Amino acid sequence: MQKRALVVGLGIAGMSATIGLRRAGWTPVIVERAPERRTGGYFVGLFPEGRQAAIDLGIAEHLHTRNPKRADGGGNAWSVNRRGRRRPALGFLDQPGEPAAVLRGDIEAALWQSTTDVEVRFGTTPVEITEGADGARVLLEDAGTAKRYREDFDLVVGADGMRSSVRRIVFGPHEDHLTTWNAMICAFQLKEQVPTYEASDSIIVARAKRAVWVFGLADHAPTALLTYRTKDFREQFSGSRDERLRAVYSGMDDDPVVRHVLDSLDEAPDHVFDSVHQVRMPRWSRGRVVLVGDAAWCMNLYSGMGATSSLRGGAALGVALREHPDDLAAALDAWETGLRPYITKHQRTARLKQQMFVPSSRRAAVLRSVLIGLARRIRGRRTATETGGQQVSALSGASR
Numbered sequence: 001m002q003k004r005a006l007v008v009g010l011g012i013a014g015m016s017a018t019i020g021l022r023r024a025g026w027t028p029v030i031v032e033r034a035p036e037r038r039t040g041g042y043f044v045g046l047f048p049e050g051r052q053a054a055i056d057l058g059i060a061e062h063l064h065t066r067n068p069k070r071a072d073g074g075g076n077a078w079s080v081n082r083r084g085r086r087r088p089a090l091g092f093l094d095q096p097g098e099p100a101a102v103l104r105g106d107i108e109a110a111l112w113q114s115t116t117d118v119e120v121r122f123g124t125t126p127v128e129i130t131e132g133a134d135g136a137r138v139l140l141e142d143a144g145t146a147k148r149y150r151e152d153f154d155l156v157v158g159a160d161g162m163r164s165s166v167r168r169i170v171f172g173p174h175e176d177h178l179t180t181w182n183a184m185i186c187a188f189q190l191k192e193q194v195p196t197y198e199a200s201d202s203i204i205v206a207r208a209k210r211a212v213w214v215f216g217l218a219d220h221a222p223t224a225l226l227t228y229r230t231k232d233f234r235e236q237f238s239g240s241r242d243e244r245l246r247a248v249y250s251g252m253d254d255d256p257v258v259r260h261v262l263d264s265l266d267e268a269p270d271h272v273f274d275s276v277h278q279v280r281m282p283r284w285s286r287g288r289v290v291l292v293g294d295a296a297w298c299m300n301l302y303s304g305m306g307a308t309s310s311l312r313g314g315a316a317l318g319v320a321l322r323e324h325p326d327d328l329a330a331a332l333d334a335w336e337t338g339l340r341p342y343i344t345k346h347q348r349t350a351r352l353k354q355q356m357f358v359p360s361s362r363r364a365a366v367l368r369s370v371l372i373g374l375a376r377r378i379r380g381r382r383t384a385t386e387t388g389g390q391q392v393s394a395l396s397g398a399s400r
């Protein structure tokens with residue numbers, strides 16, 4: 001008989017794990033809290049490990065990428081200084097690894113195409129998980145009917161995001177696992193590009209403790225990210241979100257980029273407004289319950305590796321289960337041993353990357369801009385050398 005797994009969460013980690021489980025010969029069932037599959041989302045840069053996982057999962061051909069083409073005149077990254085002057089900058093897509101520009105929904109849509117014949121129960125959440133001798137017994141609740149029922153599974157995969165219910169039920173309260181960063185984000189799609197910029201340009205306005213990013217895309221309106229540091233993240237959730245953001249960005253809102261982004265928030269189809277955390281856990285599985293993606297190791301947006309690692313984690317879980325078909329404990333051990341060094345490395349570098357997104361002080365802002373200027377010059381020189389090299393080899397090819 002095929003083994004059954006309950007996958008909690010229809011995000012990138014949940015669908016990646018589902019495809020992995022199926023390839024390992026399991027029968028997954030997905031429960032998702034939302035009443036329907038979400039679409040859209042914010043800008044995500046997908047790094048080489050994520051693109052490789054997409055290939056491993058067999059979804060790469062369905063993955064729509066949106067990197068702007070610089071040859072078309074757009075796709076430039078600009079930094080705006082205090083006097084409102086724009087200067088060429090290094091954008092998110094200029095990082096090593098040449099990330100693929102996508103919306104979170106693009107990854108989910110590609111995964112969904114390989115998940116359509118899997119049973120998905122929307123509006124359903126786990127309420128209780130107990131482990132017996134030969135299975136995990138889960139009490140599920142259907143939000144539509146308020147009906148609760150019990151069902152047995154050979155494995156429960158918690159892929160239900162940073163504030164995972166599976167983690168809370170099995171591993172303990174959120175406070176035990178969420179680290180405090182005292183930083184906030186608000187991410188959403190813009191209806192239109194900031195006036196006077198090319199449609200696919202990216203724009204960065206980074207000041208001490210507050211920053212606004214616009215991510216340009218090839219065939220879609222840009223997405224925006226407001227991110228700021230605060231003394232007490234809990235306080236940020238009280239009162240009106242709009243008033244809060246206007247107060248945080250006061251003094252910066254005479255800049256046309258900041259004003260355009262703040263004014264666009266009301267028209268956004270949806271948005272994420274949340275505090276920033278990392279999830280730190282000494283172990284990602286217990287018995288027949290395993291966590292994957294943000295539920296297990298949320299690295300946060302500053303790392304730029306959450307989607308990449310969710311794809312990789314889900315794909316690797318499938319491989320481990322395939323390689324240890326009769327020993328679940330050995331499969332989960334092998335999976336965690338293989339993945340943990342990579343996750344730890346990116347969790348550590350996120351603090352440094354945060355300085356690039358939103359500097360912690362005026363001094364850090366100055367240092368950031370000097371470093372980016374330097375990196376830009378080195379990159380420019382390298383590109384010139386490469387282009388020169390290509391021209392030389394093209395010439396020598398022609399003379400042969």
Ligand SMILES: Cc1cc2nc3c(=O)[nH]c(=O)nc-3n(C[C@H](O)[C@H](O)[C@H](O)COP(=O)(O)OP(=O)(O)OC[C@H]3O[C@@H](n4cnc5c(N)ncnc54)[C@H](O)[C@@H]3O)c2cc1C
Pocket residue numbers: 008009010011012013014031032033034042043044045046047104124125126159160161162163164165166185187225272292293294295300301304305306307308309310
């Ligand atoms: C603004 C922003 C920018 C980012 N940029 C990047 C980037 O450039 N590169 C990158 O790699 N990553 C990026 N990330 C991170 C990346 O988006 C996440 O790490 C990734 O989407 C996590 O996927 P997940 O499936 O683990 O969790 P989620 O996307 O949170 O999905 C969890 C799913 O579980 C469901 N769920 C929750 N609770 C329950 C429950 N109790 N029962 C049933 N279902 C439940 C939710 O509805 C959701 O569908 C960014 C994140 C943000 C916020």
